[in-house]
Amino acid sequence: MNSVRKVPDIVIGRLPIYLRALQVMAAEGREVTSSQELGERLGISPAQIRKDLSYFGNFGKQGMGYRIPDLIHRLKQILKVDRTWDMILIGAGNLGHALAQYQGFTPRGFRLVAIFDNDPEKIGRPIGLHTIRDVGEVPNFVREHGIQIAMIAVPASAAQQVADLCVEAGIRAILSYAPIHLKIPPGVLVQYIDPAIHLQQMTYYMNHGT
Amino acid sequence: MNSVRKVPDIVIGRLPIYLRALQVMAAEGREVTSSQELGERLGISPAQIRKDLSYFGNFGKQGMGYRIPDLIHRLKQILKVDRTWDMILIGAGNLGHALAQYQGFTPRGFRLVAIFDNDPEKIGRPIGLHTIRDVGEVPNFVREHGIQIAMIAVPASAAQQVADLCVEAGIRAILSYAPIHLKIPPGVLVQYIDPAIHLQQMTYYMNHGT
DNA sequence: ACGTGTGAATTAGTTCACAGCT
DNA sequence: AGCTGTGAACTAATTCACACGT
Known part of the structure; x- marks a missing residue:
């Protein structure tokens, strides 16, 4: 986890893209995903996605991946769009x-x-x-x-x-x-x-x- | 000049922004500008602008800067928008x-x-x-x-x-x-x-x- | 003196690769 | 076995700083 260090703008720029893709997955009824799968959908490397998310905390589970509703919730908080x-x-x-x-x-x-x-x-x-x-x-x-x-x-x-x-x-x-x-x-x-x-x-x- | 080497995408992404700003300057009746001035308008460093342009040729004159109509013309050619x-x-x-x-x-x-x-x-x-x-x-x-x-x-x-x-x-x-x-x-x-x-x-x- | 063009130095960003948890 | 999280290695991008032409 890395909650203190300044997060690069370029990382912030990708978070809404992750969020959008996760919301599509959620609408498809999916519950869980991996950096691999998300990366494939977006044309972004899995390592990049994991690194980006790691600026904000440990949202995944080793061997399991990420729970989609949880990750959506966390990204909304981070981007401050958990409100209107x-x-x-x-x-x-x-x-x-x-x-x-x-x-x-x-x-x-x-x-x-x-x-x-x-x-x-x-x-x-x-x-x-x-x-x-x-x-x-x-x-x-x-x-x-x-x-x-x-x-x-x-x-x-x-x-x-x-x-x-x-x-x-x-x-x-x-x-x-x-x-x-x-x-x-x-x-x-x-x-x-x-x-x-x-x-x-x-x-x-x-x-x-x- | 560097006409052979692959130009980074990020540089290509900035060229339309330069072009747009130059067209504004041209509309203001300006004839000449510098990487300094263009950079100030766009919030981009002068060195960055010079380096970006240098991928495509030597468009400026030392001590003088860039002739706006010429640079517009060259950027349009590069971006292939010198046609419709x-x-x-x-x-x-x-x-x-x-x-x-x-x-x-x-x-x-x-x-x-x-x-x-x-x-x-x-x-x-x-x-x-x-x-x-x-x-x-x-x-x-x-x-x-x-x-x-x-x-x-x-x-x-x-x-x-x-x-x-x-x-x-x-x-x-x-x-x-x-x-x-x-x-x-x-x-x-x-x-x-x-x-x-x-x-x-x-x-x-x-x-x-x- | 001014301002470009550009190698060199620096800083930023990405990918690798693997320890460690499930 | 599967997949995250992350230092280390690598690659890319930016800025520095100065030689050189006007």
Whole structure:
């Protein structure tokens, strides 16, 4: 066990992937797995998985493997998704609508609680179970409800300004869909999703001729 | 210069990020930059940027830095996005609609040319400039048009089946939004987008108490 | 003087291989 | 026998630091 030493970011990055795979196994009715099996499913070496988990404790049994429900429970604790995190969404365009309807957040520990936009045409309109609010209400809303996570789905041209607003309001973590790198003060976490980045990584390896 | 040696994947992963930042700079009317400046914008060390670029050639001038339009041009060549790649999309739900309307593909080297779904209610309906086609037409369409890239935006329960169909049809690269790890034969590239994974990485570092 | 390109040094991450528990 | 947990060995990635061209 290694509960004191700093855990590398790259290890933290893999834990949600393990969790997701384990939840699939659990849904298949499986009770037990091994680092071998999990590794095969994910294309990761068994040693890597064991080493990663060993940063947090001894979750397996020699000769037996890992009890899936237990490991899911431990990973949820580690990632702090054994509870539900409220999130806001800024940007009610096409992507914002898709995120507003997405059913995948709740089972993974997240809940969208409000949606904001700056377009007067959109403000007041319903979107899923929500009503689009004025982006100017973000600071009050965040403070009143103690929101820590924001998703940004606005055009690149507005993203920095929206991010600044979020940070100012006290948001601690941002998931941005805007295709720009945000300037964010230390202490605030940011992650990016940009499909073109992934596509461009793949085209490097492709032959266009054929 | 190092044009022979195998370039690490992790380097390839950063090139699209450099390209994106350079395109922002170009839009700002900038002509020249340095590894220092680019690094500051992206939170990457200047040495890292120089080393990454040096895998592909000597793009800068000592004492001068990099000419932005030239470097953009070279990166586009390297990533093979100095041309346009046709893509298909499978899944015309909320996310599929957002992807169908997304204006960000074209300027980055990609074009969505057809959208498929398996829901008879949806097939034939318009979506953006397209009409939703029957997913059964994927193989013929891919072969006739020589499509190499597919985006998958279907529920997790259908994703593996859809991926198999794509691979069978000759697709060489898949961008999947389904929250499962796909079993894909070697030689076919896959990338995943799953917002919950990013969110769970951030919650690890957050204090929920406060 | 400035800033690249790059070997060398350093740091980080992965895999090996095996002791030890079930 | 099976499979974890983990130091040790190895491999990969990053940063250093400086020669060299502008």
